[in-house]
Amino acid sequence: MASKSFKTVLEYASNQRLDRKFDRAAQLSLQDAVRSILPRHRAAACMRHRLGTRITVSKTASGATRLGGVMICGAHHICPVCHSRKLAAQKAELSRVVAAHVRAGGSVVDAVLTVQHHAHQKLTTVLKKLDDSWKTFRSEPVWRELVRDLGVVGFVRRLEVTVGPNGWHPHLHVSFLCDPxxxxxxxxxxxxxxxxxxxxxxxxxxxxxxxxxxxxxxxSRRQAFFSATVNGAIEVERIIQYTMKNMGYSHDKDGSLTPIDLLRIARDSDPKSVERLEAARLFREYADAIRSKRAVMLGGVARTLTGLDADDKEEPEVLGTVSAEAYDVITKHPDARDGHLRAALASVTSREGLIDVVKRAAQLAGHPKLPDGWLTLKTGRFSGGAESIRSGCQAGTRQQPQTVFVGATLPILIRNGSGSQNVRLSALPDKVRRSVGSIG
Structure with missing residues (x-):
């Protein structure tokens, strides 16, 4: 039965050419697939369940969108959105660890560690064998030999699970930090x-x-084992990219699928097809087996190198806030279930873009005008060199964050730390003025 499931999904992937896009829109559509497969998992409520009455929409310096006031599941093994966010942070941190070690005169040996597996075996069975092998590998007699022969002083370990012709293939990407x-x-x-x-x-x-x-x-199989010594900065980046590769990316190795690929099959195949049923069944097995497993593990000097040369945590720029009613339309309205509005909001990087999304939600809900309170714009730093709104703050005083309450009527009310006042449209930056002026 198990071998038939693997064969079914692998043949589908080979014949249909999977769409391996992994931008924010794709992540949200794959998150919807998780919701249909695991309706009671916390990932089913991720970025859907509100934590308050308003949703804050921000953008980072790198151009990423952040939503505040919504539940984030944090199930990075299961949820494509949380996986992408978590892995990006881990990749940056581990890149610093390896780079710092090499700059200090160390070297790196990268390896892929796996155990034999067969199509009839459950993922829990193969994972237990891999876990037990790693524990033995880290035991004193075996590890002492590595220290003696390679000068191992630490390691960075990442767990990955794929699906192939021989069934579940969990394996460990390990970067051994060596000191001559x-x-x-x-x-x-x-x-x-x-x-x-x-x-x-x-x-x-x-x-x-x-x-x-x-x-x-x-x-273990010698054919499945890979190791390489690394010293140069360029190769350090290459080895990190390989070790921390996103499970949503396509693989160079033919005939291998990731858990995200199983979601793609469940999302894209015919609803009543055997391919969708088998992909969903395999993903449920994966979700059950991977629970409580550590995706990344650091040992030795790798723990002491974390945080070195790290940039200050960037402060995202708040674009505005969206009311609970507007957010519910964006995420739950029957006509919005194709995910377009939800994806649009999760990808907003400008105030005019935020206005456009909320206007579309209002139209979808049957409102001839944008209801009062649905959207609040924060006016502070504007991209493209646009000036912030002058609100009577005297020179030399610290200007408080300002808020534009966008409703069905004008003029617009500007609120900051010193009070409120009406402001003409002409006082707003051009892009925002055009967007606001077109409402209703």
């Missing part, structure tokens, strides 16, 4: 040419992993 000062002079990484160092590292890691899997009652 710890290893003996004749350690394998110091043996002449780069190729000799590569061959030596491969032999050491393969021997250690083979012992670990045997003690854990699992078996």
């Amino acid at each position: 000062a710890v290893a003996p002079r004749d350690n394998v990484l110091a043996r002449g040419s780069r190729q000799k160092a590569l061959d030596g590292a491969f032999a050491v890691l393969w021997s250690a992993w083979r012992i670990a899997t045997a003690k854990a009652g699992a078996a």
Whole structure:
């Protein structure tokens, strides 16, 4: 039964050419697929359940959109939106860890560790074998050999799960942080040419992993093992990109699918097709097995290097706030279930874009004009060099954040820390004035 499921989804992916877009709109549509497969999972309410009466819409310096006042599930193994957000942060942090280690004179050995698996095995079974093998691998006798031969002083480990012809394929991408000062002079990484160092590292890691899997009652395949020594900054970035690759991206290896690919099949295939049923069944199995598993693990000096050279946490620019009624129309109205409005709001990066989305929601709800209170614009920093609204603040005083309450009538009420006043449309920046002026 299990082998038939894998064959069904792999054949569909091969014949239909999956749409592997992973922008915000695609993430939200895949999140909808999670909701249909796991209706009681917390991911089903992610970015849908409100935490207050107003939703704050902001943009970061990098151009990303942030929504405040909505529930974020944080289930990065399951939810495509939370996975993308979590992995982006982890990738930046781990890139700093590896780069700092290399700048300090260290080297990196990257490896993929896996165990044998078959199509008839449950994912929980294969994951347990992998977990047990890693615990044995980290035990003192085996790990001591790695320290002696490679000078291992830390590691960065990431868990990944894919689906292939032989069933579930959980594996560990591990970057071993090595210090030549710890290893003996004749350690394998110091043996002449780069190729000799590569061959030596491969032999050491393969021997250690083979012992670990045997003690854990699992078996490992030499063909599935990969290692490489890394020293240059460019290669550090390459190895991080490979180690932390997003589960929503396509793979270079043919015949392999990610959990996100299972969601794509469930989303894009015919609702009553066997492909959709099998993809949904496999994703449910994945969701159950992956619960409480750690996606990323740091050990040794990797823990002490986290946070080094990190930029200050950026303060997003608030574009405005949306009322609960408007947000419910955007996310729950029957005519909005195709997700276009929801995706549009989650991708807003300008005030005029925010106005457009709320206007469309008002029209969808049958309002001839934008209802009072549906949208509040925050006027502070405007892109493109546009000036903020002058509200009578004297020179040399700190200007408080200003708010434009956009309703069905004009003039517009501007509110800041010193009070409120009416402002003519001409006082607003051009782009916002055009958008506001067209309401109703």
